[in-house]
Structures are given as structure tokens and as C-alpha cells.
Amino acid sequence: MVLPTNPSAQLALDLVGVFVFALSGGLVGVKKRFDLFGVLVLACAAALGGGVLRDLLIGAIPPVGISDWRLLTAAGLGGLVTFLFHPGVARITRFVRVLDAVGLAAFAVAGSLKAVTTPGVTPVTAVIVGVLTAVGGGVIRDLLAGQVPEVLRRELYAVPAMLGAIVVVTFAQFGTVGDLALWSAAALVFAVRMVAVHLD
Amino acid sequence: MVLPTNPSAQLALDLVGVFVFALSGGLVGVKKRFDLFGVLVLACAAALGGGVLRDLLIGAIPPVGISDWRLLTAAGLGGLVTFLFHPGVARITRFVRVLDAVGLAAFAVAGSLKAVTTPGVTPVTAVIVGVLTAVGGGVIRDLLAGQVPEVLRRELYAVPAMLGAIVVVTFAQFGTVGDLALWSAAALVFAVRMVAVHLD
Amino acid sequence: MVLPTNPSAQLALDLVGVFVFALSGGLVGVKKRFDLFGVLVLACAAALGGGVLRDLLIGAIPPVGISDWRLLTAAGLGGLVTFLFHPGVARITRFVRVLDAVGLAAFAVAGSLKAVTTPGVTPVTAVIVGVLTAVGGGVIRDLLAGQVPEVLRRELYAVPAMLGAIVVVTFAQFGTVGDLALWSAAALVFAVRMVAVHLD
Numbered sequence: 001m002v003l004p005t006n007p008s009a010q011l012a013l014d015l016v017g018v019f020v021f022a023l024s025g026g027l028v029g030v031k032k033r034f035d036l037f038g039v040l041v042l043a044c045a046a047a048l049g050g051g052v053l054r055d056l057l058i059g060a061i062p063p064v065g066i067s068d069w070r071l072l073t074a075a076g077l078g079g080l081v082t083f084l085f086h087p088g089v090a091r092i093t094r095f096v097r098v099l100d101a102v103g104l105a106a107f108a109v110a111g112s113l114k115a116v117t118t119p120g121v122t123p124v125t126a127v128i129v130g131v132l133t134a135v136g137g138g139v140i141r142d143l144l145a146g147q148v149p150e151v152l153r154r155e156l157y158a159v160p161a162m163l164g165a166i167v168v169v170t171f172a173q174f175g176t177v178g179d180l181a182l183w184s185a186a187a188l189v190f191a192v193r194m195v196a197v198h199l200d
Numbered sequence: 201m202v203l204p205t206n207p208s209a210q211l212a213l214d215l216v217g218v219f220v221f222a223l224s225g226g227l228v229g230v231k232k233r234f235d236l237f238g239v240l241v242l243a244c245a246a247a248l249g250g251g252v253l254r255d256l257l258i259g260a261i262p263p264v265g266i267s268d269w270r271l272l273t274a275a276g277l278g279g280l281v282t283f284l285f286h287p288g289v290a291r292i293t294r295f296v297r298v299l300d301a302v303g304l305a306a307f308a309v310a311g312s313l314k315a316v317t318t319p320g321v322t323p324v325t326a327v328i329v330g331v332l333t334a335v336g337g338g339v340i341r342d343l344l345a346g347q348v349p350e351v352l353r354r355e356l357y358a359v360p361a362m363l364g365a366i367v368v369v370t371f372a373q374f375g376t377v378g379d380l381a382l383w384s385a386a387a388l389v390f391a392v393r394m395v396a397v398h399l400d
Numbered sequence: 401m402v403l404p405t406n407p408s409a410q411l412a413l414d415l416v417g418v419f420v421f422a423l424s425g426g427l428v429g430v431k432k433r434f435d436l437f438g439v440l441v442l443a444c445a446a447a448l449g450g451g452v453l454r455d456l457l458i459g460a461i462p463p464v465g466i467s468d469w470r471l472l473t474a475a476g477l478g479g480l481v482t483f484l485f486h487p488g489v490a491r492i493t494r495f496v497r498v499l500d501a502v503g504l505a506a507f508a509v510a511g512s513l514k515a516v517t518t519p520g521v522t523p524v525t526a527v528i529v530g531v532l533t534a535v536g537g538g539v540i541r542d543l544l545a546g547q548v549p550e551v552l553r554r555e556l557y558a559v560p561a562m563l564g565a566i567v568v569v570t571f572a573q574f575g576t577v578g579d580l581a582l583w584s585a586a587a588l589v590f591a592v593r594m595v596a597v598h599l600d
Contacts, residue, residue, distance in 0.1 A: 029552070037559070038552040052457075057252075059261035061459035066532075067525040125267040132266075139344070144539070146548050148346050152229070152238040159237070257452075259461035325467040332466075339544070348546050352429070352438040359437070 009182050010113060014051060014064065017106035018071050022047035022078025024099040025141045029079075030086045032145055043079025045144055048072075050136035054111045054129055058118045097197050100138060100150065104161050105189035108134040109182050112165035116172040123169045130165030131158055134189075156196030164189035209382050210313060214251060214264065217306035218271050222247035222278020224299040225341045229279075230286045232345055243279025245344055248272075250336035254311045254329055258318045297397050300338060300350065304361050305389035308334040309382050312365035316372040323369045330365030331358055334389075356396030364389035409582050410513060414451060414464065417506035418471050422447035422478020424499040425541045429479075430486045432545055443479025445544055448472075450536035454511045454529055458518045497597050500538060500550065504561050505589035508534040509582050512565035516572040523569045530565030531558055534589075556596030564589035 025046025029039035048065035055063035065071055111133025116126035135151045135158055142149040151157050167185040171177045225246025229239035248265035255263030265271055311333025316326035335351045335358055342349040351357050367385040371377045425446025429439035448465035455463035465471055511533025516526035535551045535558055542549040551557050567585040571577045 034552055037554070037557075041552055041558065056256060056456060057262055057266060062457055062521055062525050062529075066457060066528045067522055069524060072524070072528075121262055122267055124269060124272070125262050128266045128272075129262075143343060143543060144549055144552060149344055152234055152241055152344060154237070157237075158241065256456060257462055257466060321462055322467055324469055324472070325462050328466045328472075329462075343543060349544055352434055352441055352544060354437070357437075358441065 006113065006117075006177065006179070006182070009179050010110060011070070013106045013110035013113070013182065013186065014068075014071060015074050017103045017110055018047040018051070018065075019074045019078045020099045020106070021050070021103040021137045021141075022075045023082050024096050024103060025137070026079045026082025027086060027096050027099070028141055028145050028147075030082060036083050039083045040076065040079040042141060042144060043082060044072075044075045046137045046141035047075035047078060048137070049140035050107050050111070050133045050138075053136040054114065054133040057129055057132065058115050058121055060114070060118070098194070101160075101190050101193040101197065103137070104134045104157070104193055105164060105186040107137070108161035108164040108189050109168055109186045112168040113172075113177060113182065116169050116177075123173060126169045126172070127162060127165040130168065131161045134158075134161035134165075154196070156193065160189045160192035160196070163192060206313065206317075206377065206379075206382070209379050210310060211268075211270070213306045213310035213313070213382065213386065214268075214271060215274050217303045217310055218247040218251070218265075218274045219278045220299045220306070221250070221303040221337045221341075222275045223282050224296045224303060225337070226279045226282025227286060227296050227299070228341055228345050228347075230282060236283050239283045240276065240279040242341060242344060243282060244272075244275045246337045246341035247275035247278060248337070249340035250307050250311070250333045250338075253336040254314065254333040257329055257332065258315050258321055260314070260318070298394070301360075301390050301393040301397065303337070304334045304357070304393055305364060305386040307337070308361035308364040308389050309368055309386045312368040313372075313377060313382065316369050316377075323373060326369045326372075327362060327365040330368065331361045334358075334361035334365075354396070356393065360389045360392035360396070363392060406513065406517075406577065406579070406582070409579050410510060411468075411470070413506045413510035413513070413582065413586065414468075414471060415474050417503045417510055418447040418451070418465075419474045419478045420499045420506070421450070421503040421537045421541075422475045423482050424496050424503060425537070426479045426482025427486060427496050427499070428541055428545050428547075430482060436483050439483045440476065440479040442541060442544060443482060444472075444475045446537045446541035447475035447478060448537070449540035450507050450511070450533045450538075453536040454514065454533040457529055457532065458515050458521055460514070460518070498594070501560075501590050501593040501597065503537070504534045504557070504593055505564060505586040507537070508561035508564040508589050509568055509586045512568040513572075513577060513582065516569050516577075523573065526569045526572075527562060527565040530568065531561045534558075534561035534565075554596070556593065560589045560592035560596065563592060 022043040026039045026043035029042035051065040052063040108130050112130025115121050115129035139149045164185045171181045222243040226239050226243035229242035252263040252265040308330045312326050312330025315321045315329035339349045364385045371381045422443040426439045426443035429442035451465040452463040508530045512530025515521050515529035539549045564585045571581045
């Protein structure tokens, strides 16, 4: 069964995810002492990588991450903001974690929502695509910056994303994924991830 | 000319390749002292990466690596088995090589078989797709784990895969790729690779 | 509006880009003391990676980088030439920069040209695809070789590629992208990049 898509919620979630992952990618670039351009590239790769991967996997060509000017603007803006206003480097690592959690939440929901409303994509695949959307940008960011990807180092990184994706896909099975369900799923991912960060 | 596909052999080869590459990916994770989740992620990336790359290159969307529950189960199981029962770390490196050779063999054959039976894919492309299927998972595993990919360090890593893919594609040109031909091609890849490991 | 494609210019640009990126990839392999096979793999990855990424993003399946024998031959030849005739390692770093600039120019133009003549691809997307085609092979080369990608370390690496892509896409908006326009755009990219290398 294919749901009617929910374009405005999809866009809002994509925008939130793109912007915060651009901040997180930019901060990693600042920490590694890249110049403005390196920071922008890392911001865009982190921000857009997960969504591009998602769209390649479900055959949405060309991927929105390279075709929707709003997402491109959000990614560039996030990188620029980071470069201009980043706080002291000492506080960056902690802040990257929080931004990562927000991005993880937005992208887990956005990725599974887009996948589950694509013809030919099964519920299990939609969950996996949701997780890959959520973790993909961070993996690309970490590979480019030469550090071991976060997803390999922390138990509770992909698990909250998977929970959120399962919630979205389960709602979709019953035919209704309203805005409340989507934002609740995102809040769940964020909360579980932040508890994990706190306990770490 | 497009062959009738051979779904059961395709699935069997994919399953063997996925399971052993999951073990090899998991063992690299154990060696790097990742926790359970990191081991599972590395196992799944190594196990499913090559097949996902293959399916992206030949337009088989969504890739079976994220849609066939049997492959997903084999990948997860391989990672779990590794984490629970891995032998002493001292012996791991050697064992990874043997598993790698089995996976290389299964995926070179599975990759070229699937490609050569896809409309619009030429024999040369099918050979290349076979090689990329075989080496792709290992490359992704090594990049994620922060080590130089095996395929760059060893002369006779991609060459056996290419031999096997050429055998499969040559048989396909004559219209018959029976189970015997497939498993013989896989045995050839494994044998050549193990001789190379032994001589190394 | 979709232009008539310009297959001979497209092929010539692709061939130039593939050959020089094969040399640059091979030289990085020589510098890292890989053996013949490692050098060939790195050469092919650097040479064909950007074009394969482009074709995945615009849905040109299977990618020409794994299906056109002329590109495959150029990539292999570039790797072989590098391995056999590479100059003293001391001079390699400088030479890689020049080759990189030629490849950047050819691929920025080839990538944006192919994208802008693909139905459903907007001008902005065509520019981004041009840049990704130009920088993609180098990023893959650097990740495989275990070094931080050039595109993150140098301000004026992606910018010249973007200029060239914008020129091509702008001409395409007016319906005419003749050979003169294409080679002028490539010369512009090369010149800006070489000035940047010189000032560095």
C-alpha cells in the first residue's frame, strides 16, 4: 500500500535535518582547522549525504539533495554560520552531539517517510532506508574528516534512528502518518539519543 | 542477449557471500575493539555493501541488500556470531583472509551473474560489476574501520574475482550458466585467491 | 529545455579527464608505495569514480565509466604508464597538482554538459553534478589512499570547477554549447586552478 505523500512535513523534516547536520559537519571542519571552503564542503557533505544516499537507494533521481534549492541553501547557510560564529573549540564536541541527535531524529523520520511512500518499497526496506538516511551524512562527514564514524563507536546511535523509523512505518501500515505522528517519532529519536549521550 | 535468470543459484551465492563477509567485517570490528553495535554495523556494511553497489550500478532499485530479509538476517547473524564466538584476536587476521576468499568467490559469481542477466548490460560491464560486487564490501569495511583497503595492498585480490566473472560471462555468451558452471567459477576464484594468500 | 547532446565533445572531455585522473591516481599510489595492482586500482578509481557518481546521480545506468571500453582502456593505460614511467617521487606531488587541474577542467565541463542535456535535470543541479564529477574521483582516490581529500584542504579547488560548470550551463540556457564554448570553459577552469596552485 502506498500512502499519499505529505510534502510539507517531508520538506520541513528535510530542512531541519539538513541545517543541523550542516552545523555538525561545519563544526567538525572547524575542529580540524579547515579553512572556509573545507568547512563549507564538510557541512554540505554531512547535510546532504544522507538524503542523496536515500534517494539513490529508492530511485528518486535526481536526488533532492542536489536539486532542491531550499535544501542547498540550508546546507550552505549552516556551513557559513558555523564558520562565522562557532564557539570556543573546547565546547564543540559536546554541541556536535546535540546537533547530531536533532539531525538523526529529523532524517530517520524524513527518510523512512519518503521510502514508505515510494512504490515498490517494503516496510522493512523503508526502516533501513530511514536509518541509512539518518546515519549516512555523519558517516560521510567522518570519512572525509579522517575519523572513525560515530555510528561504529556508540551503541545507541543507530538504534534510536531505527526506533523512529519503525514508528513511522508502523503508522504508515495503518494508512495515517499525520504531522503529530511524525514529530512525535522525531521527538522519540531525539530523546532516546540524548539519554544515551548523557549516560555515556 | 539476456539469459533467463537463475534465482535459486543467485540467492544461494548472495547468501554465502553475505554471511562470510559479515563474519569478516565483524572480525575486523572485534580486532578494532568496537562494541557489539559497532561490530554489527561493520558486519552489515561489509556483507551488504558490495551487493548494494552492484544493484545501484545496474539499476536494480531498491537493492536486494536492503530489501531481502534473508540477506539482512544472514548479515546480522554473521555479525552476532562473530561477536559471541570470535576466537583469540591473534588468529583473526588469518581467518579474515579465508572468509574474504569465500566471499570474494561467491560475490564475483553472484555479481557478474546478476549483471549479465540484466537488460542493457554488456559482457564487459558485467565482468566489472562482478569484480566491484566482490571487492565493494571489503572496501567499505576497510574505509569505515580506518585501514587501507585490502584490494590496494594485495596483487591477487581483484584478479581472481575478475577470472571468475569472466568465466560466468563467457558461459552466459553461450546461453547456459548452469549451477555446475557457477559453483566451478566460484571454486576457481577461491582456489586462486587462497594460493595467492599462501604464497604471500 | 533539453539540448541536443554533443557526443563527440562529451567523449573527448571524458577521455581527457579519465586519462589524467588515472595518472594522478596512479602517482598517489606510487607515492604510497603500492605495487602494480594497487596503482592500477587507485588509477581506475580516481579516473572513473567521478563519472560513475555523475551517472548514478542523473540516472544514466549503467554508468559509462563501467561500460565504455574506451574510458576503461584510458583508465588502465593511465595507471600502467604511471607505474612504468613515473618520475622521481620528489617531483610527484607537484605533477599531481597539474594533472588534477586538467582533470578538474575536463570533468567539470563533461559532467555539467551531460547533466544539463539530461531530461529532468535543472540548471542548478547540472552545476552541482559538474562539480561532483570533477571532484568525485579525487575524493575517492584520497579516501582509498588514506589521506584527507584535496577538496577539503584547498580553497580554490571546487570553485574553478563550479565556474566552468556555470559557464556550460549558462550557454546551454541559450541553446548553444558548441565545441569552442566547451573547451573555453575547460581552459578557464584549468587557468583559475593553476593560478590558485601557484599562489598557494
